[in-house]
Amino acid sequence: MRRNCFILTALLAVSCHGTAGTDMPEWRWPDKEEPAFVEPYPAITNLGWTNVTGGYSTLPEGIGIYRSPETLGGNKVIAYIAVADLSKVAWDVRSIDDPTIPGTTDPLKTPAEYYKETSAPVIVNGGYFFAEGGKRYNASVAVSGGRTYGVNINYASKDWVTMYYPTRGVFYEKDGARQTGWTYWSGGAKHYLYDAPARNSWSKDPLPVPDASFPVTAVDFAPETAIGGGPVLLKGGKVENTWEAEMFYGDGADDKMPEARHPRTAIGVTKDGLLILFVCEGRGMTDGVAGMTFAEEAAALQSLGCVEALNLDGGGSSCLLVEGKETIKVSDGSQRAVGSVVLLKKR
Numbered sequence: 001m002r003r004n005c006f007i008l009t010a011l012l013a014v015s016c017h018g019t020a021g022t023d024m025p026e027w028r029w030p031d032k033e034e035p036a037f038v039e040p041y042p043a044i045t046n047l048g049w050t051n052v053t054g055g056y057s058t059l060p061e062g063i064g065i066y067r068s069p070e071t072l073g074g075n076k077v078i079a080y081i082a083v084a085d086l087s088k089v090a091w092d093v094r095s096i097d098d099p100t101i102p103g104t105t106d107p108l109k110t111p112a113e114y115y116k117e118t119s120a121p122v123i124v125n126g127g128y129f130f131a132e133g134g135k136r137y138n139a140s141v142a143v144s145g146g147r148t149y150g151v152n153i154n155y156a157s158k159d160w161v162t163m164y165y166p167t168r169g170v171f172y173e174k175d176g177a178r179q180t181g182w183t184y185w186s187g188g189a190k191h192y193l194y195d196a197p198a199r200n201s202w203s204k205d206p207l208p209v210p211d212a213s214f215p216v217t218a219v220d221f222a223p224e225t226a227i228g229g230g231p232v233l234l235k236g237g238k239v240e241n242t243w244e245a246e247m248f249y250g251d252g253a254d255d256k257m258p259e260a261r262h263p264r265t266a267i268g269v270t271k272d273g274l275l276i277l278f279v280c281e282g283r284g285m286t287d288g289v290a291g292m293t294f295a296e297e298a299a300a301l302q303s304l305g306c307v308e309a310l311n312l313d314g315g316g317s318s319c320l321l322v323e324g325k326e327t328i329k330v331s332d333g334s335q336r337a338v339g340s341v342v343l344l345k346k347r
Contacts, residue, residue, distance in 0.1 A: 040064060041083060041274075047303060049081070056323050059121050060346045062088025065322050068280075073296050075261070076288045079280035080320055080327040081304065082122045082344060090347050091173075091275055093126060093227050094118065095142035095149040095340035100185075103135030108337035115324045120343035123321045124277045125265055127229045128153075128313050129339025140313070141170045141183060141228030142340045150340065151185040152228045156200075156247040164206045166247040167197045167215065171267050171310040172226035178269045180232045180308045182246075183221050184210035192218035197232070197245040227312065227342050231258075233266060233298040234309040241294050261290035263318035263331050264297045267342060268309030276306055277342060279320040281328035313338065 039045055041064060048069030053059060068079035084091065094114055096106040108131065111123045127140025127150065138150025152168040167182035170193075182197040190212075198207050198215040212218050231243040243249070243258045263282035269275055278301060282291020292300070294311060301309040316332035330336070 041066075043305060044081075044083070049304075056121075056325075058323055060089055062086075063122060063344055065122075065327075067327075068300075072292075072300055075290070075292075075296070077280055077292065078286055078289050078328055079278065079292075079300070080322075081279075082124070082277040082320065082322065084122075084275040084277075084344050086178075086273060086275055088347060089344050091225065092343055092345060093142050093144045093149070093225060093340060094343060095126065095144070096129070096136050096138060097149050098136065098138040098339075099148045099150060100187075101137055101139075101151065101153065103133070103137050105134075106136060108136055108339055110335040110337050111319045111321050111341055112324065112335055113337075114341045114343070115321055118343060118345070120345050121323055122277065122344040124267075124279060124342050125313055125317045125319050125336075125338045126227050126340030126342050136339060138339050140168075140230075140340065141172075141226050143172070143223050143226035146222070146224050148191075150228065151191065152183050152230075154185050154187065158202070162206065164200050164202075164247055165198070165209045166200050166245065167194055167210055168228060168246045169197075169230035169232040169242070169310050170221075170226055170228045171269075171308065172221075172223035174223045178273070178275065178308065180235050180240075180310050182232065182242075183228070184218075186211075191221040193221035194218055195235075197242050199245050200247050201244055202247065227267060227310070227340065229310050229312040231294060231311055232309075233294065233311055234268065234302055234306055237271070237302075237307040239295075239298045239302060241298050243294055258294045261292055261296070262315050263291050263328070264294075264314045265312040265318045265320070266297055266301060266309055267312060268301045268304075268306035270305040271307045272305070274305070275344075276301065276304060276309075277320065277344070278304075278309075279318050279328055281331075282318075283315075283331040285329035285331055312342075 142150035
């Protein structure tokens with residue numbers, strides 16, 4: 001019996017200490033492997049976009065960040081998109097408080113200042129704005145939590161004698177649906193939403209003032225969240241690019257703006273309900289990178305699967321922050337203070 005115990009003890013010693021004369025055990029089980037990375041949006045990477053989400057440490061689940069290929073449409077580009085699964089994260093708007101265009105003393109803020117206030121993981125510049133006479137003005141819709149902070153400006157003129165009344169683009173959410181449209185604020189209580197724009201043009205006489213039945217039958221504009229801008233780039237999966245009807249450009253060099261390449265910002269949604277925030281660099285901040293035309297911007301968003309998309313303020317305003325860090329080089333050399341931003345946040 002003692003002999004058997006001695007043999008068993010010796011065997012256990014060998015089993016625990018490996019071969020004789022070594023202190024390291026013989027590891028007989030395979031190392032646990034980390035699960036392989038599965039690209040959540042292969043349709044995007046198949047287009048040549050690079051998933052750079054791993055470069056950020058605190059992004060909530062449901063947000064992906066992608067960098068464009070070196071060229072799009074044959075042109076050298078630097079562009080970034082934030083892709084948001086809206087079942088996991090929410091989008092919202094922050095803005096100066098100017099709901100009826102009387103002007104406000106609220107300060108314009110840079111995206112970095114908005115980040116300091118909100119700690120939102122993704123922030124992009126929003127709609128158009130201007131400053132005059134010591135006040136700041138929203139020139140684009142801004143709605144958060146059902147409260148209106150800004151409306152699309154409701155007039156346009158070259159000489160302030162002949163007046164036009166354009167409908168202008170908006171991207172909005174209501175009852176869980178996100179889409180684009182055109183709005184007109186009557187200057188009173190009526191705020192109209194249309195599925196088609198008034199087809200104004202600088203080369204034609206002004207069309208009638210929009211109302212409940214013109215340019216098409218309107219509904220009351222009462223979204224939960226909305227950001228204005230323009231032009232509408234995509235609606236119902238089709239390219240719209242209604243910059244002429246929305247009458248952004250009047251004379252001089254600005255006449256060439258839609259067909260010139262500049263930094264651009266846009267917001268869109270795919271048929272699967274993914275929200276996409278888009279920004280591209282321009283104006284030679286990186287050698288050879290001029291930016292995009294509206295048509296090129298629309299094509300890029302359509303290729304990414306967007307069925308609805310709206311151009312936002314661009315040029316020196318274009319800026320996308322991820323965890324407070326800039327993605328593109330802003331064309332003013334430093335961030336411009338803006339009237340509104342779109343942000344992503346945890347639900």
